[in-house]
Amino acid sequence: MYRLRRMEISADMLYKAKQIRGFCHLYDGQEAVVVGMEAALEQSDSVITSYRDHAHFVGRGGTVLEVFAELMGRVEGASKGKGGSMHMYRRQANFFGGQGIVGAQVPLGAGLALAHQFRGDGGVAVTMYGDGAAQQGQIFESFNMAALWDLPCIFVCENNHYGMGTAEWRAAKSPAFYTRGGDTMPGMSCDGMDVLAVKQAFAFAKQYVLEKGPLILEMDTYRYHGHSMSDPGSTYRTRDEISGIRAKRDPIERVRQLLAANGLAESSELKAIEREVKGEIDGAIDDAKAARLPADEELWTNIWRAPLGATMRGIESSHKQRLPS
Amino acid sequence: MYRLRRMEISADMLYKAKQIRGFCHLYDGQEAVVVGMEAALEQSDSVITSYRDHAHFVGRGGTVLEVFAELMGRVEGASKGKGGSMHMYRRQANFFGGQGIVGAQVPLGAGLALAHQFRGDGGVAVTMYGDGAAQQGQIFESFNMAALWDLPCIFVCENNHYGMGTAEWRAAKSPAFYTRGGDTMPGMSCDGMDVLAVKQAFAFAKQYVLEKGPLILEMDTYRYHGHSMSDPGSTYRTRDEISGIRAKRDPIERVRQLLAANGLAESSELKAIEREVKGEIDGAIDDAKAARLPADEELWTNIWRAPLGATMRGIESSHKQRLPS
Amino acid sequence: TQMTIRDALNSAMDEEMARDETVFIMGEEVAEYQGAYKITRGLLQKYGPKRVKDTPITEAGFTGIGVGAAFQGLRPIVEFMTFNFSMQAIDQIVNSAAKHHYMSSGAVTCPIVFRGANGAAAGVAAQHSQCFAAWYSSVPGLKVLAPYDSEDARGLLKAAIRDPDPVVFLENEILYGEPFPVDEAVLDKDFVVPIGKAKIMRSGSDITLVGFGKMVGYNLKAAELLEQEGISAEVLNLRSLKPIDRDAIAASVRKTHRVLSVEEGWPQSGVGSEIISIAIEECFDDLDAPPERVTGAEVPMPYAQNLEAAALPTVEHVVAAVKRMMGK
Amino acid sequence: TQMTIRDALNSAMDEEMARDETVFIMGEEVAEYQGAYKITRGLLQKYGPKRVKDTPITEAGFTGIGVGAAFQGLRPIVEFMTFNFSMQAIDQIVNSAAKHHYMSSGAVTCPIVFRGANGAAAGVAAQHSQCFAAWYSSVPGLKVLAPYDSEDARGLLKAAIRDPDPVVFLENEILYGEPFPVDEAVLDKDFVVPIGKAKIMRSGSDITLVGFGKMVGYNLKAAELLEQEGISAEVLNLRSLKPIDRDAIAASVRKTHRVLSVEEGWPQSGVGSEIISIAIEECFDDLDAPPERVTGAEVPMPYAQNLEAAALPTVEHVVAAVKRMMGK
Numbered sequence A, B: 001m002y003r004l005r006r007m008e009i010s011a012d013m014l015y016k017a018k019q020i021r022g023f024c025h026l027y028d029g030q031e032a033v034v035v036g037m038e039a040a041l042e043q044s045d046s047v048i049t050s051y052r053d054h055a056h057f058v059g060r061g062g063t064v065l066e067v068f069a070e071l072m073g074r075v076e077g078a079s080k081g082k083g084g085s086m087h088m089y090r091r092q093a094n095f096f097g098g099q100g101i102v103g104a105q106v107p108l109g110a111g112l113a114l115a116h117q118f119r120g121d122g123g124v125a126v127t128m129y130g131d132g133a134a135q136q137g138q139i140f141e142s143f144n145m146a147a148l149w150d151l152p153c154i155f156v157c158e159n160n161h162y163g164m165g166t167a168e169w170r171a172a173k174s175p176a177f178y179t180r181g182g183d184t185m186p187g188m189s190c191d192g193m194d195v196l197a198v199k200q201a202f203a204f205a206k207q208y209v210l211e212k213g214p215l216i217l218e219m220d221t222y223r224y225h226g227h228s229m230s231d232p233g234s235t236y237r238t239r240d241e242i243s244g245i246r247a248k249r250d251p252i253e254r255v256r257q258l259l260a261a262n263g264l265a266e267s268s269e270l271k272a273i274e275r276e277v278k279g280e281i282d283g284a285i286d287d288a289k290a291a292r293l294p295a296d297e298e299l300w301t302n303i304w305r306a307p308l309g310a311t312m313r314g315i316e317s318s319h320k321q322r323l324p325s
Numbered sequence C, D: 001t002q003m004t005i006r007d008a009l010n011s012a013m014d015e016e017m018a019r020d021e022t023v024f025i026m027g028e029e030v031a032e033y034q035g036a037y038k039i040t041r042g043l044l045q046k047y048g049p050k051r052v053k054d055t056p057i058t059e060a061g062f063t064g065i066g067v068g069a070a071f072q073g074l075r076p077i078v079e080f081m082t083f084n085f086s087m088q089a090i091d092q093i094v095n096s097a098a099k100h101h102y103m104s105s106g107a108v109t110c111p112i113v114f115r116g117a118n119g120a121a122a123g124v125a126a127q128h129s130q131c132f133a134a135w136y137s138s139v140p141g142l143k144v145l146a147p148y149d150s151e152d153a154r155g156l157l158k159a160a161i162r163d164p165d166p167v168v169f170l171e172n173e174i175l176y177g178e179p180f181p182v183d184e185a186v187l188d189k190d191f192v193v194p195i196g197k198a199k200i201m202r203s204g205s206d207i208t209l210v211g212f213g214k215m216v217g218y219n220l221k222a223a224e225l226l227e228q229e230g231i232s233a234e235v236l237n238l239r240s241l242k243p244i245d246r247d248a249i250a251a252s253v254r255k256t257h258r259v260l261s262v263e264e265g266w267p268q269s270g271v272g273s274e275i276i277s278i279a280i281e282e283c284f285d286d287l288d289a290p291p292e293r294v295t296g297a298e299v300p301m302p303y304a305q306n307l308e309a310a311a312l313p314t315v316e317h318v319v320a321a322v323k324r325m326m327g328k
Ligand SMILES: Cc1ncc(C[n+]2csc(CCOP(=O)(O)OP(=O)(O)O)c2C)c(N)n1
Pocket: A050, A052, A100, A101, A102, A103, A129, A130, A131, A132, A133, A134, A160, A162, A163, A164, A227, D028, D057, D059, D081, D085, D088
């Protein structure tokens, strides 16, 4: 978690230093959800989430270097520079991104679950969306089909209580997101700031969806940063609210205190870990900065898996690009 | 109701005689819903429904002639021949059709309600959809916004138990459609074959939505015909099921028996009414057949309300159509 | 032998399902009802409900589910009852299916087919008559196919199902029941038509008639009539709208020096506008007449029979345009 | 005086809301947050929550609600945070808003404006960079506008709000903060720019550069550079993409004998393909060179700065294309 925290804070600095462009959505505050989840899942299970995806990518085994390199549009990045902040993938670990369109990842996630069921491979799919996304109609459509077909799908609402500048109660008549399956699907709520609770919830959920069909897991969590880099994050909520959560519910502090209270780690050990992580992150930043931009020819790769020798048009009529066959 | 019944049965015959083209969805069996509803509403309230709209059009004051003429694509038709079976409107009575895209009418209906609320004119909007449509995501999106904004909107699920060939329980994990508002919105169920119950339900609902915000009304009803003219309607349900409903729950028979049992009408009086209605319908058919096709110039009218002198392209380059300014 | 388009599509799916067990079909009424237009007839009975799935009427949701299943390695065939309803799902087709291979630099693939009836049918009015050929074929990352005859329907659909990329497959309701002659070769289990290649249906020397789907038939009819007037028309069946076969269009126009595009969709930024542009870009100096397009009239489709007829191209329009272009 | 596009749009809405109390705004973050790009700044404070409505992130639903309210006589302005998200609602825009006046033979009207940022921004990758100009402008029943400068933004938006038909209003995120000089006349409360008319931004005699939105600026820049090389370029700002001003395009091309269309969207069946087709249809014999188009490259938008730059037209592309067309 500390690694994810440092990574996001460094991304913030890099953005402000104009090393990163476009949209960039940070995850600090919410780390326990990804860490707890990954403690309960296998990489043979599938995960898909929204644009706020840096931590999910690392949770699936991606490196911090790959995150920074992607943010800087480098070829060493998670998506070799073509995706950017919102679109990181780790196909070999069944991580399907990194989705920019609010709500769209939810049916996609149900489809991942359908594939696991179809093959009978024992895998489950986790499809993660925000409290703002939770009103999207395609989510209800997905609930219904997932329930009709008993898909092994865990629908995870990461409720950080705001969708951009809109508080949950202004977006949802019923902001108890774990009940939004109505008669269609059961749900449960979990303290998303408590990594151990999250792990437990996912362990239960995985078992449940394999045996009984889909389930909603609502994670009560909080984002410290603004929605994205252009949002100071303090016009629609009070600074007191933010600092209160930091003081009382921070997921990293909670673990630190648990370790200390139970005598599981000396403060010096933790400090050493922190130092090590800082070193790793700083090294990753340097490596990312040193990494190459994609070659210009990459503009024309990956349009299709089978480009069939197609002729594409460049910017000018004089530029016709023949793709490989 | 008997008028609507005769109208639909005649439309069936006209279709088979190739006087009507394309899609044609009949309403026989469901008549009590429209008749009961209109007994409780004013024409200053708004109504919108799906493609199965002949009866709704007549319920809002349209004539049987206008229905037949529209079905035959005549200029005397409800939409002057441009809409056809699925697209009949009666703007002066706040009937907004006649919508071909499953589910799309539901947010539209919520928007009608928004306008009534915005103007504070005391009107409500009724937005009607089927059991098949009830899974559409935009319906849930509409529920949420209608509830957040307290819109005077009655969401009416006309549950005839099949969406084309799909029984409700195959389309919906939870086919109790009046509960589909979950925590967002209350709902109630009503016997849609009992015209008096329907009237009562709408009278209650109108009052309720004006005072407390939106409501779901599920109407338990049945369509006797197939989904549309190409569907015999008997492959996915048994003939016994259909004849059982006809025998036990027919909305017209029910009223006939009520009138008889309570001595409110002699059977001869009812026969006379039936004869009169038959005459009216037969006359309407003759009149519709005699009606004119739209003039060829109508191809180019009503694209826009303000066509601004635009030049449109005809089929060939040589045909450019200058619209009025 | 003769084969209807319906049987061509049905047999293509049947054989590909037999060949590859990751292929499955989903959509409204595809299973128990056997397809609103009976294209999936018999498949539920043969392959069972796991591989022939009825969906609720929730296009956005089931399209997204199909795309997700394709990401995870299955090969879904998603049927839209008609492509008009694909507008509810177009975000999933474009943003999810078409763009992921690129955004992930090749990590995520999406082998899926979206198929169904496209364009005008008969008497179904404005909301059920739209042609989506131009929209989908504008999107890099999609492949877009439109069969004309049973050979196309079989060979292109089999190619689409085997292809590793998302394919939009535009059928025509009016042609479903139409029989076309097919060769022995077409009946082969491994008969596929190459994606991205147009086909010369009839060779000619005076003008090239470019079309896809049903309009290829009109163009063939027109070519016959024109022959009687001494005009030799070449008929090009595009088959693929994305990628579009620029080379074949250019080669034909270089030969005939004239080109007319025929489509039922709306004119503005339509397929015809692209054909004209390709002709101009590739062979301006070879042209003996301005390239032209015959299109649907620029109106929402009216219901009344006379108006509907006036909104759609006919063989006569093609013949008249050609004669004008030939100065006759 | 100078005015940014943001202020032009903001003042247009403000004044029209003051003028007509049936005008209201709805969309994500338009009220309390004052707009993701602050286009609606101050309007909640001035007109209150009844007329400036924050919506949940449910494009299909709130677009349908807007259209329904317009059917019933209100004049909604629906903001899409960007037009990329309008794909979730495109069925409501096309099937509900655009087609109802026609389907009802004029009974139902739909005075509504759909507005927001369209096309490429900076560093936002494939799902957030699509241009929808060609798609929407293909649909009869819609009006489609694209402002370039602050005069356009103010005058076209006011015209759109007053218009009785559904208008798709395509803005450009990158230009929101850009100041443009405006005349006194533009500041008038009743200043409107006529829908359906293109504007000559700069007169010239050798070639016509056709564009809309941000590309008009590129074309003006290119025209300056070309002047230094002795080439006189006329710059036509389309303003309206539907209806498109065929007469203005034809008149300009008849004068200059050459035409180049410039857009950021994809080429196939794009706006440029229509401009080429119009030029061919209207003035083939007047042409001294084949009409051409500069477009976005035919790829989903990549994120990396160098690739993104390589995917989009620049002033240099325009200059190079013109020189080639002039044989220089
Ligand atoms: C369909 C769509 N509409 C709007 C947006 C713009 N947008 C991006 S993120 C966001 C807020 C989402 O909030 P939430 O679901 O709570 O997720 P969080 O950002 O809190 O993780 C919005 C409106 C989008 N990307 N897609």
